[in-house]
Amino acid sequence: MTAFRLVLNRNPGTPGIVILPEGGYRRARAEIMSWPGYAPTALRRLDFPGPASVRYKDEGTRFGLGSFKALGGAYAVLKLVAAELAKRGVANNATGAALEGGEHREAAQQITVTCATDGNHGRSVAWGAQRFGARCVIFVHHNVSQGRRDAIARYGAEIREVTGNYDDSVRAAQETAQAEGWFVISDTSYPGYTEPPRDVMQGYRLMAEEAIGAMPEPPTHVFVPGGVGGVAAAVAVQLRAMCGAQGGQASPRLIIAEPERAACLTDSLEAGAFTTVGGDLDTVMAGLACGEPSLLAWQELERSAFASMALPDAAVPGAMQALAAQGIEAGESAVAGVIALEAAWNDPQARQALGLGTESRILIFGTEGATDPELYARMLRANSPSRN
Numbered sequence: 001m002t003a004f005r006l007v008l009n010r011n012p013g014t015p016g017i018v019i020l021p022e023g024g025y026r027r028a029r030a031e032i033m034s035w036p037g038y039a040p041t042a043l044r045r046l047d048f049p050g051p052a053s054v055r056y057k058d059e060g061t062r063f064g065l066g067s068f069k070a071l072g073g074a075y076a077v078l079k080l081v082a083a084e085l086a087k088r089g090v091a092n093n094a095t096g097a098a099l100e101g102g103e104h105r106e107a108a109q110q111i112t113v114t115c116a117t118d119g120n121h122g123r124s125v126a127w128g129a130q131r132f133g134a135r136c137v138i139f140v141h142h143n144v145s146q147g148r149r150d151a152i153a154r155y156g157a158e159i160r161e162v163t164g165n166y167d168d169s170v171r172a173a174q175e176t177a178q179a180e181g182w183f184v185i186s187d188t189s190y191p192g193y194t195e196p197p198r199d200v201m202q203g204y205r206l207m208a209e210e211a212i213g214a215m216p217e218p219p220t221h222v223f224v225p226g227g228v229g230g231v232a233a234a235v236a237v238q239l240r241a242m243c244g245a246q247g248g249q250a251s252p253r254l255i256i257a258e259p260e261r262a263a264c265l266t267d268s269l270e271a272g273a274f275t276t277v278g279g280d281l282d283t284v285m286a287g288l289a290c291g292e293p294s295l296l297a298w299q300e301l302e303r304s305a306f307a308s309m310a311l312p313d314a315a316v317p318g319a320m321q322a323l324a325a326q327g328i329e330a331g332e333s334a335v336a337g338v339i340a341l342e343a344a345w346n347d348p349q350a351r352q353a354l355g356l357g358t359e360s361r362i363l364i365f366g367t368e369g370a371t372d373p374e375l376y377a378r379m380l381r382a383n384s385p386s387r388n
């Protein structure tokens with residue numbers, strides 16, 4: 001049995017603040033769908049007895065970057081570079097295709113973008129910077145594996161290591177950018193800094209649109225991994241856009257799946273208020289090692305999330321192995337939703353609290369593939385507690 005903590009939202013309903021306006025999403029969607037190599041990722045059916053269906057959105061093949069993050073950071077880099085070129089009187093409305101074709105290259109190279117990352121977001125930002133012609137510096141904390149650093153450096157970005165945890169690397173990126181006149185492209189938002197993260201989240205919505213659109217009937221339950229909450233909030237907004245208001249009996253229930261050592265969204269829902277988690281946030285689910293919710297994400301999730309679950313690292317190898325046995329390459333952070341579903345399904349109280357049953361149509365966002373192949377291979381060999 002997987003030990004877990006389940007917190008139900010005490011204030012469910014429709015958020016009062018529109019964090020991701022539809023016009024912005026239409027622009028993001030059109031741009032990203034025009035990128036070379038764009039294709040919807042697969043929605044796979046999982047062999048999971050009990051519910052009517054369990055589907056897994058497999059982001060492992062997204063733009064060759066291995067995660068859904070390819071949709072967000074790179075798009076926000078494009079928006080920033082285009083806006084800066086306009087401000088500097090170089091070009092009005094420079095498009096991705098024009099920049100990728102080398103137009104305004106000299107001016108774009110004067111722009112430096114930066115961010116903190118635990119792997120996937122930095123890879124997306126570096127990829128975007130390389131494509132659209134900007135300079136790029138990425139900040140990592142000591143727990144980011146060499147494999148993930150190498151994958152970022154391959155896109156020509158400079159990597160800088162920071163002492164401390166993910167949240168310290170966010171601060172380092174912000175402070176250096178201020179001192180150097182660089183531009184932070186963060187996937188998390190905070191008071192006074194919301195525009196790039198909003199673009200990042202608009203990009204993520206495309207993943208949700210593809211998944212919901214590919215289901216024969218709308219889902220009843222949706223499981224999403226939680227880091228700062230950006231992807232969960234983007235999924236929530238898209239669910240509302242496609243399946244109607246949240247909070248009603250018939251609307252899909254969004255369940256956030258977090259590591260117990262970095263459960264800032266679970267803690268926030270429990271407290272009924274924005275809550276941060278300290279410590280080194282050491283979890284094998286590296287993409288989810290975040291101690292502070294994104295401000296924008298929280299403004300959405302405090303109403304639209306149905307519940308959040310905090311999950312132990314010990315369950316990760318087994319879940320990755322179970323998916324591998326079904327032909328799915330799922331990274332450590334991708335399996336959080338699968339672990340959450342299994343844990344809740346096997347616990348009568350949690351199953352009832354979430355309203356899971358034989359009629360349920362489950363959608364799980366599997367947000368990454370083997371983004372660190374060496375670590376992936378080790379996890380597949382690891383012993384894991386017995387599963388039931």
Ligand SMILES: Cc1ncc(COP(=O)(O)O)c(C=O)c1O
Nearest residue numbers: 120227228229230231287367368
């Ligand atoms: C694979 C993967 N899944 C999920 C997440 C969580 O996304 P967010 O921080 O927007 O909650 C991340 C974040 O880096 C990630 O890399």
